[in-house]
Amino acid sequence: MASASSPPCDAQLLCSICLDVFTEPVSTPCGHNYCRTCITGFWAASSQVHCPLCMKRFRRVPQLQINTAFRDMVEHFKGARGEDGVPADPGDVPCDICLDPKLKAQKTCLVCLASYCRLHLEPHQRVKALKKHRLTEPVSDLRDRLCEKHDKLLELFCCEDQTCVCLMCTNDDHAAHRAVPLERAFRERKVQLDRETTGMKMKEDAMSRSLKAGKHSAAQSKKESEKEMADIAKAFNSLVASRARSQAELTEVIREKRKAAQKQVEDHVTRFEQEVAELRRRRSEMEQLSQTEDHLRLIQRWPSLHLPARAGGPLDPRSPSSPPSASDPRDQQSCVAMVKKAVARVEKTLSNEMEMLIREVKCPGASGEERPAGLVPERWTPPRDKLMILQQYCAVDVTLDAYTAHYRLEVSEDGKQLKFRKGLQSFTALFGRRFQNQFLILGKEGFTSGRFYYEVQVSNCLNWSLGVMDESVYREGTLITAPDVGMGLVNGVFNLKSCCPDISFRFVPQKIGVFVDFEQGELIFYDVTSRTELCSFSECDFTKTEPAFKSWFHYLAGLSYKPKLYPFFGFFRDDTDTTLAITPVVPPT
CATH class of the missing domain: 2.60.120.920 (SPRY domain)
Incomplete structure (x- = not known):
C-alpha cells in the first residue's frame, strides 16, 4: 500500500468516463470526480441522472462543484510528467536534453549552444547566473551561428567585408576592420529594409494605379469603339432604310402610272369592242340589203345604214387597227436607265468617300504605312501628311x-x-x-x-x-x-x-x-x-x-x-x- 506522502498513481488521476487525465475536474454529491464535459455529456445522453460509478440516482441534475485541491493536484501532475510540452514533429527543433520521446524546444541558448523545452528551460528562468544567457527562438542548426575558424559565436558584423565575425576574428583577419555588434547591424539593416520596403510599396502602388488607369482607359476605349461601331451601323442602316423608302416611293409611282395606263387601255378595248360589234351588225344588214331586189326597201334603208366616216372612227381608214399598249417600252427603258445611272452615281460617290475615310482612319497623317493589297490601286503612294491626303482626295x-x-x-x-x-x-x-x-x-x-x-x-x-x-x-x-x-x-x-x-x-x-x-x-x-x-x-x-x-x-x-x-x-x-x-x-x- 502506498504511503500518505507518496504521489498518487496515474490511475487515480484519470477520469472514469474519458479514461484520460482530468480536465476541469468537478465532484458529484456522492463524492466522485469527473471531467465537467464528460459528466454533463453523460447525463444528457442517458434517460436517468445517476453516478456512473456508484449508480446513485438523483432527482434532478445536481449542481457540480469544482474540487480545487484535486484540481491543483492534477495540474501539478501534468507539469511533473511534461504535459505542457509538445512532442517534436518532423521539421520542429527538438529539446537537446530530453530523452525519447523528445519534446519541442521553446528557446535556444546562444551561450550554452543548446535548445530547451519548457521543463528544461526552467533553470534559465530561475538561476541568476543562467538568466544572463541570451535566449532566442529555437534554431535547428547552431553551426551556422558559429565561426568556422574559431568555433565561436558570431557576435559582430564587419562593415568592410560585409560579413559576420566572432570576437577572435577581430584580432587576426579583421583586426584593422570596423566591426559593430550584430544587434546594431541588425537595426541598421532593419531600417534600410523598411525604407526599401516602403519605396517598393510606393512603386507598387503607383504601378497598380497606372495599371488600373490603363485597364480603365482600355475599357473606356473599348466602350467608345463599340459605341462608334454602333453609330456607324446605325448610320448605314439609316442610309439603307432611306434608299429602301426611295425605292418604295419610285415603285409606287411606277405602279400608279401602270394602273392608269392599264385603265386607259381597258377603256380603249371596251370602246373598240363596241365599235367592232356595231360594224359587224351594220355590215350584216348591208349584205342582206345588197341581195334584195326591192328598190323601195333599199332606198328607204340606205340613210339609216350609211353614215359618214368620222376621223378616227371605225370607218376612217386612219383609225388604228389595235388598241394602244399599256406602257411604252421606251418610257420603261428610260426610267430604268435613269435609276441605274442614279444608283451608279450614288455608289461611286459613297465608295470614294468611304475609301478616303478608311485611309484617314487607318493612317491619320502617318507616313510609310503599308496598305493591304486590293484596298487601293497597286501604284498608289501612301500619303506622307495631312496635306497630301487633301491633295489626293x-x-x-x-x-x-x-x-x-x-x-x-x-x-x-x-x-x-x-x-x-x-x-x-x-x-x-x-x-x-x-x-x-x-x-x-x-x-x-x-x-x-x-x-x-x-x-x-x-x-x-x-x-x-x-x-x-x-x-x-x-x-x-x-x-x-x-x-x-x-x-x-x-x-x-x-x-x-x-x-x-x-x-x-x-x-x-x-x-x-x-x-x-x-x-x-x-x-x-x-x-x-x-x-x-x-x-x-x-x-x-x-x-x-x-x-x-x-x-x-x-x-x-x-x-x-x-x-x-x-x-x-x-x-x-x-x-x-x-x-x-x-x-x-x-x-x-
Whole structure:
C-alpha cells in the first residue's frame, strides 16, 4: 500500500468516463470526480441522472462543484510528467536534453549552444547566473551561428567585408576592420529594409494605379469603339432604310402610272369592242340589203345604214387597227436607265468617300504605312501628311468668274490667271455682278457641302488676298476693309457679319493651298512649298439664315435653299506687275 506522502498513481488521476487525465475536474454529491464535459455529456445522453460509478440516482441534475485541491493536484501532475510540452514533429527543433520521446524546444541558448523545452528551460528562468544567457527562438542548426575558424559565436558584423565575425576574428583577419555588434547591424539593416520596403510599396502602388488607369482607359476605349461601331451601323442602316423608302416611293409611282395606263387601255378595248360589234351588225344588214331586189326597201334603208366616216372612227381608214399598249417600252427603258445611272452615281460617290475615310482612319497623317493589297490601286503612294491626303482626295478645279471681277481686273481666256488691266474695261464687265470697291473676283464654282481644296500661285504678287465668302456678300455690296499691305495676307470672309482677322507673315510663300470643310466649319491655309500650315479657322459658320420673305417664297414654290460658298481672289492695291494663278493640284511623288 502506498504511503500518505507518496504521489498518487496515474490511475487515480484519470477520469472514469474519458479514461484520460482530468480536465476541469468537478465532484458529484456522492463524492466522485469527473471531467465537467464528460459528466454533463453523460447525463444528457442517458434517460436517468445517476453516478456512473456508484449508480446513485438523483432527482434532478445536481449542481457540480469544482474540487480545487484535486484540481491543483492534477495540474501539478501534468507539469511533473511534461504535459505542457509538445512532442517534436518532423521539421520542429527538438529539446537537446530530453530523452525519447523528445519534446519541442521553446528557446535556444546562444551561450550554452543548446535548445530547451519548457521543463528544461526552467533553470534559465530561475538561476541568476543562467538568466544572463541570451535566449532566442529555437534554431535547428547552431553551426551556422558559429565561426568556422574559431568555433565561436558570431557576435559582430564587419562593415568592410560585409560579413559576420566572432570576437577572435577581430584580432587576426579583421583586426584593422570596423566591426559593430550584430544587434546594431541588425537595426541598421532593419531600417534600410523598411525604407526599401516602403519605396517598393510606393512603386507598387503607383504601378497598380497606372495599371488600373490603363485597364480603365482600355475599357473606356473599348466602350467608345463599340459605341462608334454602333453609330456607324446605325448610320448605314439609316442610309439603307432611306434608299429602301426611295425605292418604295419610285415603285409606287411606277405602279400608279401602270394602273392608269392599264385603265386607259381597258377603256380603249371596251370602246373598240363596241365599235367592232356595231360594224359587224351594220355590215350584216348591208349584205342582206345588197341581195334584195326591192328598190323601195333599199332606198328607204340606205340613210339609216350609211353614215359618214368620222376621223378616227371605225370607218376612217386612219383609225388604228389595235388598241394602244399599256406602257411604252421606251418610257420603261428610260426610267430604268435613269435609276441605274442614279444608283451608279450614288455608289461611286459613297465608295470614294468611304475609301478616303478608311485611309484617314487607318493612317491619320502617318507616313510609310503599308496598305493591304486590293484596298487601293497597286501604284498608289501612301500619303506622307495631312496635306497630301487633301491633295489626293479633296482637290477641285476652280475657274475665275469674269462677271464678278472688278473692272480693273483682267482674267485669262482659260479662267486660271488674274492680273490688272492696262486698258479700258471690257464690255462684258459692264453687265457683270462685279465688285465696286475692292480688287476682287469670285470663282465660278460654288459649294454647298463637302470638302474642297485648291492651290494658288502667289510668287509673282506681294499684296494678294485669298479666302472664301458667302454668295450674298458681293450682292450686298459690302466687304471687309483692305488691311495694311504686308509680305502676305490671308483674309477669310465667311459671311457679311463674320470675318476673320488679317494675318501677316514674315516670309514670302510661293504657293498657297486653301482647304474648306463645309460641315465642320473649318478653313485652313497651307504653304504648299514648305508643306506647313499657315493659319486655320475653326467653328466657322458657313451657313447663312435665309430671310423670312425669301424663306416663305421658297416654301410656297416648293424650293429648298442652300447657301453657296465661293472662293475669292484679289489684290489690295493697284499694281500692274502682280499676277495670281490657279494651278492644278499635283501631290508629290
